[in-house]
Amino acid sequence: MGILVLGVFLQTALAQVGRNSKVSKGPRALGLLELAPNGKAHLIPITILIDGRYFDAGAYKAAPVPMALWSETVYEAVRTGVSQGLFTVTGALQRKGANDATEWLGEGTWQSEESLKAKAAKKPEASEPRGMNPDEGPPVLRRAGGAKSQSPEAPAAPVTPAQTPPVAPPSTAPVAAPQAAPAPASTPSPAAALPQEEKAQEEQPPEDKDRPTLKRGKPKPAPVTREESPAAASAKVPSTKTVPPSAAAKSASSSTSSAADQVQLIPAISDSGGPDPLPYTYSLKPEEEEGLRKKMLAMAADEVRAHAGQPAASTGASTARASSQRSKGAARKPVQPDFQDVQLRVFDLANMNEPELVLTASARMPAVPNEKESAGSGLQYMVTLVARQDVNGELHKALANVTDIQHLDVLPRLELIDAVDADGDGRGELLFREVTDAGSAFVVYRVIGDRLYPLFQGTPGK
Numbered sequence: 001m002g003i004l005v006l007g008v009f010l011q012t013a014l015a016q017v018g019r020n021s022k023v024s025k026g027p028r029a030l031g032l033l034e035l036a037p038n039g040k041a042h043l044i045p046i047t048i049l050i051d052g053r054y055f056d057a058g059a060y061k062a063a064p065v066p067m068a069l070w071s072e073t074v075y076e077a078v079r080t081g082v083s084q085g086l087f088t089v090t091g092a093l094q095r096k097g098a099n100d101a102t103e104w105l106g107e108g109t110w111q112s113e114e115s116l117k118a119k120a121a122k123k124p125e126a127s128e129p130r131g132m133n134p135d136e137g138p139p140v141l142r143r144a145g146g147a148k149s150q151s152p153e154a155p156a157a158p159v160t161p162a163q164t165p166p167v168a169p170p171s172t173a174p175v176a177a178p179q180a181a182p183a184p185a186s187t188p189s190p191a192a193a194l195p196q197e198e199k200a201q202e203e204q205p206p207e208d209k210d211r212p213t214l215k216r217g218k219p220k221p222a223p224v225t226r227e228e229s230p231a232a233a234s235a236k237v238p239s240t241k242t243v244p245p246s247a248a249a250k251s252a253s254s255s256t257s258s259a260a261d262q263v264q265l266i267p268a269i270s271d272s273g274g275p276d277p278l279p280y281t282y283s284l285k286p287e288e289e290e291g292l293r294k295k296m297l298a299m300a301a302d303e304v305r306a307h308a309g310q311p312a313a314s315t316g317a318s319t320a321r322a323s324s325q326r327s328k329g330a331a332r333k334p335v336q337p338d339f340q341d342v343q344l345r346v347f348d349l350a351n352m353n354e355p356e357l358v359l360t361a362s363a364r365m366p367a368v369p370n371e372k373e374s375a376g377s378g379l380q381y382m383v384t385l386v387a388r389q390d391v392n393g394e395l396h397k398a399l400a401n402v403t404d405i406q407h408l409d410v411l412p413r414l415e416l417i418d419a420v421d422a423d424g425d426g427r428g429e430l431l432f433r434e435v436t437d438a439g440s441a442f443v444v445y446r447v448i449g450d451r452l453y454p455l456f457q458g459t460p461g462k
Helices: 002-018 113-121 190-203 230-236 252-260 286-308 316-328
Strands: 028-035 041-050 053-056 074-079 082-096 102-112 264-270 338-347 356-364 380-389 395-404 413-420 429-436 439-448 451-457
Touching: 028 074, 028 102, 041 082, 041 439, 082 113, 102 113, 264 413, 286 338, 286 356, 286 380, 286 395, 338 413, 356 413, 380 413, 380 439, 395 413, 395 451
Parallel strands: none
Antiparallel strands: 028 041, 028 264, 041 053, 041 102, 074 082, 074 264, 082 102, 338 356, 356 380, 380 395, 413 429, 429 439, 439 451
């Protein structure tokens, strides 16, 4: 009994260490930043968390503009939990999406993490007070409005009583008034500008003390500088879309030009009291990644065969059929799908050294020889597979999504965007885009054990 209690205590302690102790109280907004190669950025509002409940950020308090797109709201772009920069909302507009559906879009200014660090390093240092530097000599007092003082090397001779000129008797002639000094060409004094500021404050509506804030607790970013070219800025921020293995043999020039034309999709968080971002990457050796890739492709092949109506390699029916065929000397392996655009992402969402794997790919079933029609041989399938690896290295399937271009109305396609902390508890969630024939929407999943639980589910086409 004591060993069981000790094991539960250690597991709880590890979970607390792996997470950030600071939990967000909300409101906490989640959006998707679209970063173009020329440096322009737009924000798509996804969801907003208020008192533990998720709302559609594109519709919450949209009177006339959604709360997530209020002006001067600051979003922090995070890629797999690592900060990439700040986006400040300056305006909101609506655009037409798929099937003429309208969606809100935020406009604003973008500052990458590199530009913020460079600007902080260029801040001028505080100037040393005059007289503190020994090379400047002793301090010199100057009379305000008078002539320049004499050099310290030639001090003025003291005036003695004998040299004091006699005081002239008062004259009856009118004394000319001294010529007034010209007014300095400077900015108006604070006292002169005060009435204008008070007038501007009177014209503004009274501030609502209960208005929730979404701004990140960081200094307000300055406007984007032109010191850095857009091409250099886009090159510093890597794209979320990885190059498929089939394209690795292409020339460097073609790959560079294609990467420069891509619009990067980066999750963005706005929360005035949320925790600092944590990285959710999981480091693997090349041989370890190749082994996990083969295991995930084997699981994905079973899912594609099941969707196409062909028996999987591990089913009892296929085993019995294979044994009967071996007895006849005509054993045949299951048909292997042809995979393209395979992308494998590995995360450590809970920071507990138990990785979560997400594989996305497209597949086609090859035609079987000596058969007139092969099941699903002419269709293109889209596969999204999520699995979790335990401490023993075994993979446990948490989600399998397989569809084709003819059944998007009933089976949506899932596109992985990234891992992001949607609720501010320090644990990462998986952000997907759900694509149907009616449009697209966003869904946020939390991995618990061997299952995925939706925290937020958007409505496609709205």
